[in-house]
Structure formats: structure tokens, C-alpha cells
Amino acid sequence: MSTLLEVTDLHVEFRTRDGIAKAVDGVSYAVQAGQTLAVLGESGSGKSVTAQAVMGILDSPPGRITAGRIAFHGQDLLTMPERERRAVRGARMAMIFQDALSALNPVLSVGHQLAEMFTTHRGTSRKDARAKAVELMDRVRIPAARQRAGDFPHQFSGGMRQRVMIAMAIALEPELVIADEPTTALDVTVQAQVMDLLAELQREMDMGLILITHDLGVVADVADHIAVMYAGRIVETAPVHRIYAAPAHPYTKGLLESIPRLDRKGRELYAIKGLPPSPHHVPPGCAFNPRCPLARDRCRTEQPPLYEVAAGRTSACHYWHECLHGTRDSGTPEGAGR
Amino acid sequence: MSHPTPAPQVDGSPPPSHEPVLEVRGLVKHFPLTQGIVFRRQIGAVKAVDGVDFRLHRGETLGIVGESGCGKSTVARLLMNLERPTAGQVLYKGEDITRLSGRALKAVRRNIQMVFQDPYTSLNPRMTVGDIIGEPFEIHPEVAPKGDRARRVRELLDVVGLSPEYINRYPHQFSGGQRQRIGIARGLALNPEIIICDEPVSALDVSVQAQVINLMERLQAEFGLAYLFIAHDLSVVRHISDRVAVMYLGRVVELGDDREIYEHATHPYTQALLSAVPVPDPAARADRDRIILTGDVPSPAAVPSGCRFRTRCFKARDRCAREEPLLTVPEPFRDRSTPAGHPSACLFAAERGTGEGNGASST
Numbered sequence: 001m002s003t004l005l006e007v008t009d010l011h012v013e014f015r016t017r018d019g020i021a022k023a024v025d026g027v028s029y030a031v032q033a034g035q036t037l038a039v040l041g042e043s044g045s046g047k048s049v050t051a052q053a054v055m056g057i058l059d060s061p062p063g064r065i066t067a068g069r070i071a072f073h074g075q076d077l078l079t080m081p082e083r084e085r086r087a088v089r090g091a092r093m094a095m096i097f098q099d100a101l102s103a104l105n106p107v108l109s110v111g112h113q114l115a116e117m118f119t120t121h122r123g124t125s126r127k128d129a130r131a132k133a134v135e136l137m138d139r140v141r142i143p144a145a146r147q148r149a150g151d152f153p154h155q156f157s158g159g160m161r162q163r164v165m166i167a168m169a170i171a172l173e174p175e176l177v178i179a180d181e182p183t184t185a186l187d188v189t190v191q192a193q194v195m196d197l198l199a200e201l202q203r204e205m206d207m208g209l210i211l212i213t214h215d216l217g218v219v220a221d222v223a224d225h226i227a228v229m230y231a232g233r234i235v236e237t238a239p240v241h242r243i244y245a246a247p248a249h250p251y252t253k254g255l256l257e258s259i260p261r262l263d264r265k266g267r268e269l270y271a272i273k274g275l276p277p278s279p280h281h282v283p284p285g286c287a288f289n290p291r292c293p294l295a296r297d298r299c300r301t302e303q304p305p306l307y308e309v310a311a312g313r314t315s316a317c318h319y320w321h322e323c324l325h326g327t328r329d330s331g332t333p334e335g336a337g338r
Numbered sequence: 339m340s341h342p343t344p345a346p347q348v349d350g351s352p353p354p355s356h357e358p359v360l361e362v363r364g365l366v367k368h369f370p371l372t373q374g375i376v377f378r379r380q381i382g383a384v385k386a387v388d389g390v391d392f393r394l395h396r397g398e399t400l401g402i403v404g405e406s407g408c409g410k411s412t413v414a415r416l417l418m419n420l421e422r423p424t425a426g427q428v429l430y431k432g433e434d435i436t437r438l439s440g441r442a443l444k445a446v447r448r449n450i451q452m453v454f455q456d457p458y459t460s461l462n463p464r465m466t467v468g469d470i471i472g473e474p475f476e477i478h479p480e481v482a483p484k485g486d487r488a489r490r491v492r493e494l495l496d497v498v499g500l501s502p503e504y505i506n507r508y509p510h511q512f513s514g515g516q517r518q519r520i521g522i523a524r525g526l527a528l529n530p531e532i533i534i535c536d537e538p539v540s541a542l543d544v545s546v547q548a549q550v551i552n553l554m555e556r557l558q559a560e561f562g563l564a565y566l567f568i569a570h571d572l573s574v575v576r577h578i579s580d581r582v583a584v585m586y587l588g589r590v591v592e593l594g595d596d597r598e599i600y601e602h603a604t605h606p607y608t609q610a611l612l613s614a615v616p617v618p619d620p621a622a623r624a625d626r627d628r629i630i631l632t633g634d635v636p637s638p639a640a641v642p643s644g645c646r647f648r649t650r651c652f653k654a655r656d657r658c659a660r661e662e663p664l665l666t667v668p669e670p671f672r673d674r675s676t677p678a679g680h681p682s683a684c685l686f687a688a689e690r691g692t693g694e695g696n697g698a699s700s701t
């Protein structure tokens with residue numbers, strides 16, 4: 001197993017009329033070949049912006065990477081010569097976007113856009129590229145692919161546009177795929193097919209996958225590792241089977257408790273109190289402190305580092321053992337049983 | 339082109355209130371399918387919605403689930419009168435709104451609002467958030483006098499959990515989830531009676547999702563709002579809905595209350611759908627009893643004969659190709675009080691794990 005992508009201490013800022021927004025404020029994560037890293041977290045916490053920085057498609061200006069390293073096979077993309085960088089980002093990594101409609105060109109047919117991947121990157125002839133496009137549409141299970149290749153994006157339903165996006169991303173068989181909510185618009189049977197498809201490609205090509213999603217069910221199904229984000233930072237990382245049973249950060253705990261469950265029908269859902277912070281006014285200390293049930297004075301002044309709570313597990317909470325073990329004393333770190 | 343059968347009296351359990359605020363009868367929407375670049379000629383039709391009937395009562399939430407592309411958003415657009423139906427009626431308090439225009443239409447529109455699926459394309463990028471949320475007041479000035487609008491917009495932002503300091507920002511400066519909340523605030527602006535929600539919480543993290551759902555339920559209890567709630571997340575739909583309609587390829591194939599659908603589904607498509615729901619528990623990964631649907635998803639331009647689900651159905655037999663199942667309470671369950679006795683458009687309707695496809699009822 002080798003490290004495919006390693007993001008280290010990444011910072012991204014947006015200059016807006018209201019001042020500087022620190023959208024990504026020191027994010028580090030790594031993905032191994034053949035593995036799936038799920039990135040979860042609050043809406044607006046910087047999950048997509050981090051991905052955009054990796055892919056080199058940051059909206060800039062106003063966005064700017066102010067610090068950090070993005071290493072692909074150990075080589076920093078941020079310092080690499082432009083030409084090499086483009087080659088990596090064009091063919092060896094690909095992204096599936098959250099908003100399929102704005103990622104597709106509205107005035108070109110879907111078949112044409114898919115065929116273009118092969119003609120521009122592989123020099124395939126028009127005719128062969130066309131056939132490959134239809135084949136890809138078939139592979140992501142778009143019904144009547146041949147007939148529909150000439151249709152434009154707006155003629156497809158939300159879910160089918162998403163499948164077109166996936167077809168586009170896997171066309172060149174990349175080593176790394178970043179999928180930003182790839183199945184949000186899909187029904188669960190198609191979602192299951194798409195996730196199976198991604199898993200199959202992953203096995204076949206030892207592809208690394210970063211899966212950004214809000215669906216804790218999908219994460220439980222497919223992820224190897226999890227990174228949870230809040231207000232531009234990673235607040236918890238863990239292997240998937242550990243985090244559901246015992247979260248080590250109060251934000252993660254709140255998220256897990258917010259999932260609608262049968263016994264909540266007819267009652268209010270649990271929701272973390274308060275509002276997510278504006279990226280212009282992140283609270284001092286721990287960014288989660290105004291909403292945290294465990295917060296104490298220290299949390300309002302001292303920013304927690306990522307504590308190692310067990311082998312391969314980190315949490316950015318001063319009182320992580322309390323969260324993990326539900327006690328107020330500072331018990332022993334867990335992890336002996338791994 | 340076959341015509342949809344006239345609506346049989348179908349409705350799940352007893353409604354929460356008497357009068358439907360919205361009733362849909364035999365709704366059909368076909369989009370022409372054309373070929374050729376210079377001379378475009380019609381070679382068929384995409385049967386996006388192909389005979390849908392349901393009722394929505396005051397204070398009720400009707401959930402709609404179903405395959406991507408089965409026509410959910412098209413139904414929503416038809417209800418909003420954004421699209422003309424090929425056939426059928428949409429009755430708002432007994433009046434067919436598909437025939438209205440001008441002032442009468444405008445008056446109805448105030449009472450039926452929509453929250454869209456796509457928070458990216460549904461917000462005008464050149465308008466500030468304040469203008470977007472306040473825009474409905476321009477069209478319906480009677481709801482909020484000019485001097486009061488800024489205050490109302492701030493209030494709405496607060497209601498959906500966004501800081502009122504965002505009022506002068508543009509949509510691209512927000513995350514997906516934040517944009518979705520802007521759409522909801524806008525939908526609430528005119529105090530409508532009915533809100534059609536097309537995947538209103540899909541883009542949100544589960545905690546914000548919980549806040550929005552709690553908010554929607556609170557507003558419903560307070561104002562008697564009726565919701566048509568379209569979503570792919572079956573546990574969210576279960577939580578919020580009084581009744582659920584399951585759609586497949588342009589039709590409702592099963593309709594019932596939460597227990598009837600989630601615990602006593604009798605249609606094979608519903609059963610497959612429920613079996614595919616991912617469980618938020620990694621330990622359950624291995625032992626899921628998933629029904630894998632085989633066969634190609636048929637195109638809505640070439641709907642199979644007989645039962646439209648038969649090409650992927652694990653129970654299908656010869657009869658399914660010849661006979662079209664109607665959305666009624668299946669024979670074996672009639673005249674018996676069982677939660678399996680709700681409308682289901684399957685010739686061999688049976689609960690999962692009971693009588694294999696012979697229409698036998700559970701024992």
C-alpha cells in the first residue's frame with residue numbers, strides 16, 4: 001500500500017467584501033492506493049474547497065492557497081512545473097462534482113463531451129471516441145445510451161446527469177478520484193450500483209477514492225478511513241469501524257446523534273444547538289466551543305491540536321477522553337484493543 | 339399511445355384532515371423525442387409522468403420516493419404550473435389550476451411554493467441573498483409592505499439558521515448547504531399553504547438537516563402547511579411523512595402510511611428500494627439482505643408492456659408482460675384489516691419473505 005495523495009497543513013483563504021475568510025485552515029489528510037477516505041462534516045466547513053485546491057480548480061481570485069503541501073506520489077503539486085502538474089491533474093486524477101449541471105457544458109451533447117475526453121487526452125479518432133462514449137454511458141447504466149448520447153445535459157434528470165459526471169471522471173481510468181457527493185442526487189438502488197461500480201474500479205485499478213458526503217450510511221458501507229471537518233479544520237480522523245461506535249469529538253458525536261432513527265418519529269430530531277460559525281468570525285480557542293456540551297474555559301482560549309487518541313485515530317478536542325468514555329476524569333487513552 | 343386508466347379511488351390510510359388541498363388526477367407529461375439537426379422530427383416521447391393520482395391534505399406531508407428519472411421533479415413542476423401537462427388535472431381546493439392564467443393563477447401561486455433540488459442553478463448568481471429571498475414580495479407586494487421587507491428577510495434568514503449579516507452576499511459565496519437554506523427561506527416568504535420540496539435537505543449535513551426538518555415540522559404544526567416532500571433518503575422521508583408514494587417510471591406503484599410502506603411493502607420495487615438503504619453502522623456491512631435489481635433500467639421513451647417494472651422484477655412472470663397492474667389494494671388483502679392492505683400496483687403483491695410470487699397473503 002502506497003500513499004497516493006498527502007495533503008499537509010493546507011490553508012485556503014477567500015478575499016471577500018466582508019474581509020478574509022479562512023475556508024481551509026490547516027487541513028491534513030492522506031489517501032492510500034486502493035483505499036477510500038470519507039470526508040464528512042458541516043456544510044461550509046471546507047470539504048469542497050480542499051478538494052478544489054487538490055484538483056487545481058479553486059475559484060481564484062478570490063481564493064488563494066496561502067500555505068501547505070499537496071503531494072501526489074510524494075511530489076508536491078504546488079511546486080511542480082505547470083506542464084507536469086497539468087498532466088497529473090488532467091489524466092491521473094479526476095473529480096466528480098456535487099453540482100453536475102454546472103459542471104457539464106450546457107450547449108454540447110453529453111456524448112460529445114464524453115468523446116472529447118478521449119480525443120483530447122488519448123488522441124482517439126472521433127468515431128472510436130463516440131463508441132467509447134456510448135460504452136461509458138452504458139457502464140454507468142444510463143438507459144438507451146446510444147439514443148441518448150445526442151441529448152443535452154438539461155434533458156437528463158438530476159440522477160442521470162450525475163451518472164454522466166461519473167462516466168466523465170472514470171473515462172481515463174485515473175489513479176485518484178475525488179467524488180464530491182456523487183450520490184446525493186441518486187435513489188438508493190442506483191446509489192448502490194454507483195458505489196459498487198466505484199468499488200469495482202477501485203479493485204481493478206487500485207484506485208484511491210476521496211468520498212465527500214453527508215450520508216453516514218454510505219460512509220459506513222464503503223469507507224476505510226474517515227476525516228471529519230468543522231470550520232475549515234479536521235476535527236477527527238479514524239478507521240471507519242471505530243468512529244460510529246465511539247466518536248472522540250463532540251461534533252462527530254452530535255452528527256451521529258442527528259441521524260433520523262425510527263424511535264424519533266413524531267418527535268424532534270436531535271440537532272447540535274446553535275449555528276455553524278461564519279468563516280469570517282471563527283470563535284477563538286476551539287471553533288466548536290459555543291455549541292459544545294463539553295466546553296470549558298480552556299476551550300474558549302486554547303485551540304486544540306489533533307491529539308493522538310489511539311493508533312491511527314486523532315481528535316481535536318481537549319476533552320476527547322471524556323467524549324470517548326463519557327467520563328469526566330482523564331482516563332487512559334483507548335486503543336489497546338486494536 | 340395508450341391512455342392512462344381513469345383514476346381508481348386510491349389513497350392510503352385515512353387522511354389527517356377531510357378536504358384535500360391538492361388533488362392530482364390522471365396527470366401525464368410527455369416530452370417529444372426528436373431526431374435530426376436541420377429537420378427535427380418527432381420519433382417518440384419521453385413519458386416522464388404517465389398517469390399519476392394522489393391527494394394532499396391540509397397539514398399533511400406526502401413523501402415521494404423513487405428511481406432517479408422516474409418523474410418526481412416533473413410532477414413537482416406540473417404542480418407549480420411551470421410545465422403544462424399532456425393530460426390530467428391538478429385541483430387546488432377543487433379548482434383545476436392547469437387551466438388558470440393571469441390573476442387567478444397568480445393568486446394560486448402565492449399559496450403553492452417550491453424549494454428546488456439544485457441549490458446551485460436555482461439561485462440567480464447576480465442577485466444578493468436579500469434580493470433573492472425578498473423577490474417574492476415584489477410579485478406579491480400585499481404580503482409585506484415595502485418598509486417592512488428588509489426586516490422580514492432578516493427574520494427568514496434567522497428562521498433557516500443563517501446569520502442575517504449575510505444579506506448582501508451573493509450565492510456563490512455560500513456552501514451547498516447554505517444555499518439550500520436560502521432556497522427554503524425564499525419558499526417560506528409568502529406564508530404559503532403548500533410547499534413542494536424537491537430534495538430540500540439532500541445537500542445538508544445531518545445536523546443542519548435535523549434543524550431544517552424540525553423547522554419544517556414546527557411551521558407545519560403552526561400554520562397547517564401541507565408538504566409534498568421528494569427525497570432519496572428513505573429514513574428522512576419516513577421521519578417527516580404521514581404517507582409515502584413510491585414512483586417507478588412515471589407512475590405511483592405503491593402508496594401507504596409509514597408503517598404500511600416501510601414494514602409491509604408489497605411491491606417488489608419498494609422492497610428492492612428498502613433493501614438498498616445503507617445503514618449507518620459499519621458492523622452491519624456484511625449482513626445486509628440486499629435485493630439486487632438486474633436488467634437495464636428502461637428508458638421512459640420505451641416503457642415496457644404490462645407492468646412497467648417487469649424487466650427488472652425478481653418475481654416477474656408471463657402474465658406481467660400482458661396485464662397492466664393498477665394501483666389498488668391487491669386482491670388477497672382486500673376485506674381484511676392488515677397493514678399489507680394498501681394500494682400496490684403489482685399482480686403478485688406479497689410481503690417480503692412470504693408466498694413467493696403467487697399472490698398468496700401472509701399467514
Ligand SMILES: Nc1ncnc2c1ncn2[C@@H]1O[C@H](COP(=O)(O)OP(=O)(O)OP(=O)(O)O)[C@@H](O)[C@H]1O
Pocket residue numbers: 014016021023041042043044045046047048049050059062063279510511512513514515516541543
Ligand atoms: N468562491 C468563493 N468565494 C467566497 N467564499 C467561498 C467561495 N467558495 C467557498 N467559499 C466559502 O468557503 C467555505 C467552505 O466552502 P465549501 O464549499 O468547501 O464547503 P463544504 O464543506 O463543501 O460544504 P457543503 O457540505 O455545504 O458542500 C464556505 O464558508 C463558503 O462560503
Ligand SMILES: Nc1ncnc2c1ncn2[C@@H]1O[C@H](COP(=O)(O)OP(=O)(O)OP(=O)(O)O)[C@@H](O)[C@H]1O
Pocket residue numbers: 154155156157158159160185186187369384385386404405406407408409410411412413455638
Ligand atoms: N425538458 C425535458 N425534455 C426531455 N426530457 C425530459 C425533460 N425534463 C425531464 N425529462 C425526462 O423526464 C424523465 C423524468 O425526469 P425528472 O427530472 O422528473 O426525474 P426525477 O424523478 O426528478 O429524477 P431525479 O431523482 O434524478 O431528480 C427523465 O427521463 C428526464 O430525462
Ligand code: SF4
Pocket residue numbers: 605606607645646647648649651652653654655658663683684685686687
Ligand atoms: S406485476 Fe409482475 S413484474 Fe410487476 S412488479 Fe409485480 S411481479 Fe413484478
Ligand SMILES: [Mg+2]
Pocket residue numbers: 047048049098180513514
Ligand atoms: Mg461541498
Ligand SMILES: [Mg+2]
Pocket residue numbers: 157158410411412455536
Ligand atoms: Mg428530480
